Amino acid sequence: MPGGRLTQQERQQIALGLADGLAYAEIARRLDRPTSTVTREVMRNGGPTAYRADLAHRATERRAHRRRQAAPRGPEAPPQAYGRDPEAVRAYEETLTTVFMQSGTPQMMARVMACLTISDAGSLTASELVQRLQVSPASVSKAIAFLESQELVRRERDERRRERYVVDDEVMYQAMMSSARATAQVAETARQGVGVLGPGTPAGARLENTARFLDYVSESLVRAADQAREILHTKAETASDGTATPRSDRG
Template sequence: MTQQERQRIAAGLADGLSYAEIARRIDRPTSTISREIARNGGPSDYRPQQAHQATTHRARRGTPVPPRAAGPAAGTEGGSDSLAAAHEEIVDLAVGSGMPRMTARVHVDLILAEDGRRTAAELTRRLGVSPASVSLSVNYLVEHGYVRRERDPQRRRDIYVIDDEAHYHSIATSAQETLVVARAARAAAELHGPDSPVGQRLAKGGLFLERMVTDMMESADRWRGLLM
């Protein structure tokens, strides 16, 4: 990988792009981007100059790449290579769909918890990351309906829980967010005039989103029982 490509990776991270989008922009596999960032400080500490120098140094000395921090793919219950590969694939798929990698790692680690519960300290220790990284990731997951936050009154700490209906809750949250956009589009259509080209375009888009949300929630309600 060239130094210019590493600079574009850093720029993509600064802009909040997903690994998949960064990979598309520099015409590299997403897995290559994932490994490059993971072995050079992670998304919050990636520095293109240092990454290029470190890679050149390793190549010159013939030393192996340092192992990645323990996480869902390296520190899960069971510990087999096949399980680790499967868990890492889930993380990659989540990143490909737009979820930040650190958030995807936290999400998968919660899924792998026997009772679906972990404290912030447990997530920090298991994933080998900072408490701030865990906090940002959990806030994202809570906001999007993937997990919920519970309070332990005895030890005064938060516990993060992913239950069997997490997929339903995330779909419901996404549907509500889309519905807000749809209604805003239809309101804007009225301001532009329903007979104007812009008004018609906005009205059609808003109606399409509303119908899609209705169908999606009806389907989610119909199949919700599969999660119970």
């Protein structure tokens, strides 16, 4: 299986595969590439309906140019914490960004969310996000505003009075609760339609069934999130032999 960056010819094959309605896995198989490589390539360059090989290739060249400009001067880049492989971390960050985008998060917001998620502190300042992502302060500000509206990040001041953007242990719980509230709202709207269209009509019955289904899903999601919430506060505790065991910080 070949490694390295995608070539322009490979990007053209991806575009042709998308036009033919092929799944990412099939396109990847034909290119002898990992499915994640194709998925990430498509999602970061407009998605399956807007992907263009030439535009994607130019965008990749621009990103590579920005990274070269941003690279620290000197013989080597500063080491990653805990001895991590910088290239592996960068590749994982791109993969995580792609997953967030597939779930419906816009690209810039997904990049900020991924960057915060993989930081050990779980928080970064605006200037740190700008430096790491090589984007404008306005882009970061817009992304943070969106993520705040979804209750995925929050702001706090550090000891130097700098504003930090935080994604903490509760972020997935809050995301699930937000999803449950949105689902419940759809259920309520469907139930309102029953009164308008008539409970004895086919359309009214359809909306009533939809409302009952969504009520059940919303309530089940809330119960499951509450029951599993403790898991989010489990920390790794290193034993004397170097192995890590889960330990809850709550209770």
